[in-house]
Amino acid sequence: MTATLSPAATRRSASAPRGRRAGRMTERWLLFAAALVLTAIVLLPVIVIVLTAFKPAAEINAYPPTLLPGTWTLDNFAKIFSDLxxxxxxxxxxxxxxxxxxxxxxxxxxxxxxxxxxxxxxxxxxxxxxxxxxxxxxxxxxxxxxxxxxxxxxxxxxxxxxxxxxxxxxxxxxxxxxxxxxxxxxxxxxxxxxxxxxxxxxxxxxxxxxxxxxxxxxxxxxxxxxxxxxxxxxxxxxxxxxxxxxxxxxxxxxxxxxxxxxxxxxxxxxxxxxxxxxxxxxxxxxxxxxxxxx
CATH class of the missing domain: 1.10.3720.10 (MetI-like)
Structure with a gap:
């Protein structure tokens, strides 16, 4: 004689693996987000150097300072070769x-x-x-x-x-x-x-x-x-x-x-x-x- 599971028990047994998979996926996304934040913090000085190199002098000395250049320029690269x-x-x-x-x-x-x-x-x-x-x-x-x-x-x-x-x-x-x-x-x-x-x-x-x-x-x-x-x-x-x-x-x-x-x-x-x-x-x-x- 074979025992049969009730529909409620079947649903619970099927939802358990899905819940574990969802938990693992959430954990991976959280780890990925934490890694992204830490990477951004580590790379922040490099990002500032790169963006500042393409800013005109007026934007660099403006207050409050901005991260992204309002006007992109290559004058700083030309000036480094002319001044030195x-x-x-x-x-x-x-x-x-x-x-x-x-x-x-x-x-x-x-x-x-x-x-x-x-x-x-x-x-x-x-x-x-x-x-x-x-x-x-x-x-x-x-x-x-x-x-x-x-x-x-x-x-x-x-x-x-x-x-x-x-x-x-x-x-x-x-x-x-x-x-x-x-x-x-x-x-x-x-x-x-x-x-x-x-x-x-x-x-x-x-x-x-x-x-x-x-x-x-x-x-x-x-x-x-x-x-x-x-x-x-x-x-x-x-x-x-x-x-x-x-x-x-x-x-x-x-x-x-x-x-x-x-x-x-x-x-x-x-x-x-x-x-x-x-x-x-x-x-x-x-x-x-x-x-x-x-």
Whole structure:
């Protein structure tokens, strides 16, 4: 004998899954709305920079301020190139940040490999000294480094901007920690085949350390591209300045700041970082997914 459900019980059993689905859908929409609000808050400074760059000076200085431009203009972008040698500043920033990044990746990876994969006397002492140097404020070494650069005649040169930053204690420590995690069986197998240390470093360690190298490259490039104090100290000629130091020249003698021109220059300065991130993001994810499979 088969039991049959009443129509009311059937309706209740059918409505229960629908209620759960509706609850899950509502929860997803709430999470989506919260994520949208948080994203808008994080991106608000960037949105203000973008919109201000397209505003005329009268709207920028108007009170109460408005978010959206009433009249869209490209005058601020034309003015940044007429008031400053902006093309030269952009090229200087690219050479400075790119040069420091290339040198740092080379020297930091070599030092990190020696500390992580080669057992030599004093290894631990060298590591302690490198880690301890991270605790020294950057400003404490600025004057001695400047004096050395001036004695070498490197003020207002790319050598003076790049070489003192050609290696970084953080980069060495960061790569060392990554190299330690790589299995040593790879090194031992290569040594049995007759490979030397440099070949092991070039053919085994570096291909498996691409995620760490890309991460360090992004940090190094962004930090030097956005740096203001270092170019201000080591360059006195406008032709050797970078974008960050060049934008400070827009301030008038009475302290008046052309915000529209400043925002236009800042927007152009951000674009290379955004492009670099978009290009390297996919490569970074691919490298993480294939680590150890090469």
């Amino acid at each position: 040698p902006f093309g030269r500043l952009f090229l200087n920033s690219l050479v400075f940040a790119g040069g420091v990044t290339v040198f740092a990746l080379v020297f930091d990876s070599l030092a990190a490999y020696a500390l992580a994969r080669i057992d030599f006397r004093g290894n631990r002492v060298v590591l302690i000294v490198i880690v301890a140097s991270l605790m020294i404020p950057f400003q404490a070494t600025l004057i001695p480094v400047y004096q050395l650069v001036a004695q070498l005649g490197w003020v207002n040169t790319f050598a003076g901007l790049i070489i003192p930053r050609a290696a970084d204690a953080f980069g060495i420590f960061f790569l060392r920690q990554f190299f330690i995690a790589l299995p040593r069986d790879l090194d031992n197998a290569a040594r049995i085949d007759g490979a030397g240390e440099f070949r092991i470093f070039r053919s085994i360690v570096l291909p498996n350390a691409v995620p760490a190298l890309l991460t360090l490259a992004i940090f190094t490039f962004v930090n030097n591209w956005n740096d203001l104090l270092w170019p201000l100290v080591f360059t006195t000629s406008p032709d050797m300045g970078t974008i960050t130091s060049g934008l400070t020249l827009l301030t008038g003698p009475s302290g008046i700041i052309p915000y529209g021109t400043m925002m236009a220059g800042s927007l152009i300065a951000v674009l290379p970082l955004a492009v670099m991130f978009l290009i390297m993001q996919r490569r970074f994810i691919e490298s993480v997914a294939t680590t150890g499979l090469k």
